[in-house]
Amino acid sequence: MSLLKVNNLSISFGGLRAVDQFNINVEKGQLYGLIGPNGAGKTTVFNLLTGVYRPNEGIVYLDGKDITNKKTMDISKEGVGRTFQNIRLFKKLSVLDNVKVGLHNRYHYNSAAGILRLPKYHRIEKEMNEEAYRLLSVFDLVGEAQMAAGNLPYGKQRKLEIARTMATNPKLLLLDEPAAGMNPNETKELMDTIKFVRDEFAMTILLIEHDMKLVAGICEELTVLNFGKILVSGKTSLVLADSRVITAYLGED
């Protein structure tokens, strides 16, 4: 059964069709890649899926439920988690607190319990800490738990962003160029992390990527976007061999 199903998603900015009739079908547990040259509209698709922009037309189904015109906050609650191309961490908060903000909607106590330090506060905070540390250990960040997130090295910041998103317990994980700005070693490590996340959490992942090696290495299916339109969709090996894709990337002779 498909977890994410998108029909004819379109948006225009001042007459320019940034995304035009976008369709996609991501199965549960799949690792799916969205690729395309710069300015093809990949991040715009993510912004449409997460409610940052409202589409002009089209429908988005998550697990069979229409989430098209919901607010960003509610889409997160429905189970869509995302990371950002230009990392967006809570820089002044500690690494631990970044993850705990991700846990926000899964653990509840009211303001009075927080301010008056009622027993419930202590109990829930303890549970939150345990869950947060569990996630941090998955992403190898326990040693940095008390550090301000802004002071982490670049590669670890990427990892923390994924950890924070995983804390919201998503059904679908959207990764926006997770390997941007990484060296080959870091990219290799990241590939392992992404695969690990998929296997460990049985996660469905849609990722935008520039790095062809990364895409070829881990994605089962690909959709190629060019000038806002879908160029090709299908199995990774077939898509990468398609002459239209090669032209779009390398330009025509």
Next chain:
Amino acid sequence: MRERLAQIPKPMRENLITFGIVVVAFIVMQILISLNMLSHLMTGLLVPLCVYVIMAVSLNLTVGILGELSLGHAGFMCLGAFAGAFFTKVMENVITFSLFRFILAILIGALVAGVFGLLIGLPVLRFRGDYLAIVTLAFGEIIKNIINALFVGLDDKGFHFSLRDSLSLGMGEEGRVIINGAQGIVGMPRDSTFLIGTILVIITLFIVLNLINSRDGRAIMSIRDNLIASESVGIDVTRYKLMAFTISAALAGVAGVLYSHNLNSVQATPRNFGFNMSIMILVFVVLGGIGNIRGSIIAAVVLTVLPEVLRGISDQRMLIYSVILIVMMIFNWSPKVLEWREKHSLKEWLSRLRKRKAKV
């Protein structure tokens, strides 16, 4: 003992130090008073100090924790001051136990300021940065000006309101004017004491510090650090912005009640409730360190007491503050200065020294 201290988590340890500073300061002042070592002027300054500390700590909740600039904080103080004073005047002969009446007045001041914080925050918190600053400034001035033009009287038929003059209240003969326009409220019982002020400071700190280190506080700070990421993990941004702004306003209301009950009469003038007051509190917050609650307390106390002690420079004091403010902003935030500081920091210097030694 030391081991047990080390076991307490770091934020809680920091908080305990902050509370400790307040309690020790209170005790020192009490000893000085009992030894008659405090000048008349300093004694008169004790309650205002508590007022400024509460104002600075509560403004820091908006500016430092929520990360939005409010230039109308004095407006909420004004609301609290008048709501509390109004209650006290009406109940002056009904509730004669003055401490009980004062506690009720404080609660009412907090409630009124908090409700207005909520009502104002609802439309304006969608603005950010410069616009929010100017809109809060506008609301602060609106509040001050309306209260300055407000007449409220009480007779056997109930309350009468007017924005013209006391005559147009149309009261019976035995009626009395409670809020008399620009003359404000006169004949206040002076219920504020240094002890009550200190207790209110501690309550304020308790609320703000515990809020920061809780689920709600993390949500508020996540909005400050990155609004878009905050929404993307499902934080209800509007709700938490409102929460921070409302609590901040309610605490300013408490400061207002403390302020108005320290005077014989209270008027809404540009000097006490205008945007100049809002800006002075902002200066405390900035110089104490944006987001640093303990810093706000220390800055409010030092910047209020210092010019009174050094009478000679009191004329130049605001000038000096403004220069310090500008220099601090550049020193702490200028990209070039930060780069320079990074390069010339003590740590960097030591590590270079170490490297050189290693080479030798």
Next chain:
Amino acid sequence: MNFISFLINGLSLGSIYAIIALGYTMVYGIAKMLNFAHGDVIMVGAFTVFWGVSMQGFDPFLSLLLSITICIILGVTIEFIAYRPLRGAASKLVVLITAIGVSYFLQNLALLIFGASTKSFTSIVPFGPVRLFDGQIIISSETLVTFAACLIIMTSLTLFIHKTKPGQAMLAVAEDKDAAQLMGINVNGTITLTFAIGSGLAAIAGVLLCSAYPVISPYTGAMPGIKAFIAAVFGGIGSIPGALIGGLLLGVIEILGRAYISTQLSDVIVFMVLIIVLLVKPTGLLGRKLQEKV
């Protein structure tokens, strides 16, 4: 007839707001900052003329030129010392707080030099009022000069921006600072020029304001400054015709409000205008929308 008099007074005050609003709107459009100290530059301009005419006995016109020069130097210096180092700072609040610091500095400097008391200001307009309809409507000479000044300033500024190279550079920097830099435009120089023009206009506005309402104190500039910013927001921040329309409307609203509703609540009305405009049309009458990139 009363109504017409009020209207003329309102337009006159509005013209002054418009001239001040130009400074805000240009700086906001180009440097993307709210120059909170702009109102206090007005005060410095007025005090310079006060010092020249009332204390030194200089020629009023010469004093005005001196005032414009001093304000230009002041505006450029403020930008260079206080604002330029903070360009590219992590938070937008930083520049605003610094601007508030500069505002405080100027007010308290004036306080030290001239004292807190309000002083009477001698109008620099040399001729008397004009009477219309057998003296039923009297238009003060200050009003006439204000109208003329506003008209000349608006026309020449519009011509300057659309017909000259530095003016075009301003438009380019307002549109996209980085792209302008890449096109070889001197961004720092353009911002300096913007501050220079805004501050020179502030001097003129200050003198006109204090000639029409003949008193001066260190706080003279603060409130008109804030109101002029409201006028700029009203008209649409970044827009020069917007500053004119916003200024005139705000002036008329304030004077009519004072005349027909309440003297004490006229400021309340002005601030309400700001809040209503922002809630109904946040971009102002002629402004454009800006959005954060995700």
